[in-house]
Amino acid sequence: MxxxxxxxxxxxxxxxxxxxxxxxxxxxxxxxxxxxxxxxRKIDAYNALKVLDQSRNLRQYALQANATKIEELLLPFLKSNYKVVLYNQTGNITEIPTIESKNIASVSYIIAGDLANYKPIEIRVYLW
Known part of the structure; x- marks a missing residue:
């Protein structure tokens, strides 16, 4: 025992x-x-837009309404599927994507325009 x-x-x-x-x-x-x-994902997208804005590439392509080029610039930063849509004061400048996923997030980043003129543009990144 x-x-x-x-x-x-x-x-x-x-x-x-x-x-x-x-x-x-x-x-x-x-x-x-x-x-x-x-x-x-939203934090990563916002930080990527901020880095691109500091390099002044984002502002240039946004004022040219070139969402495709902005998507190319975001490629090294974002791992998930995404689409960029640009908006001015009256509405969207570029086409709004058709997304089948139900798990969607969006990030908005607003620039004021050039030094010479005030032309606000919203850069909205849809993530899925």
Whole structure:
């Protein structure tokens, strides 16, 4: 027969193993929700637009209404599917995409125009 101390040691080891397993499940197996994934994609898209604006390429192509070139500039930054649509004060300048996905996010970035004239343009990136 085993002594009382040995049984308590075995019980302690079993409880430590169970608690360790539960902690492992809670912290390492948590799935990333779609909302967090969308938020991260939106942040990535906004930061990419900001970098392109600082390089002055974004402003140039937006004023020329060249959404295709802006999409090419965004290619190294964004991993998911995306489409760029440009808007002026009255409506869209470029074609609004038809997207079949239900998991869509959009990011807007507004530029004021050139130094000489005020011509605001909204650059909207649709991500799916």
């Amino acid at each position: 085993r002594s009382k101390g040995q049984i308590q040691t075995i019980e302690a080891l079993i409880s430590v193993a169970i608690i360790s397993f539960i902690i492992f499940l809670l912290y390492f197996m948590t799935p990333v929700s779609q909302e967090v994934s969308q938020i991260n």
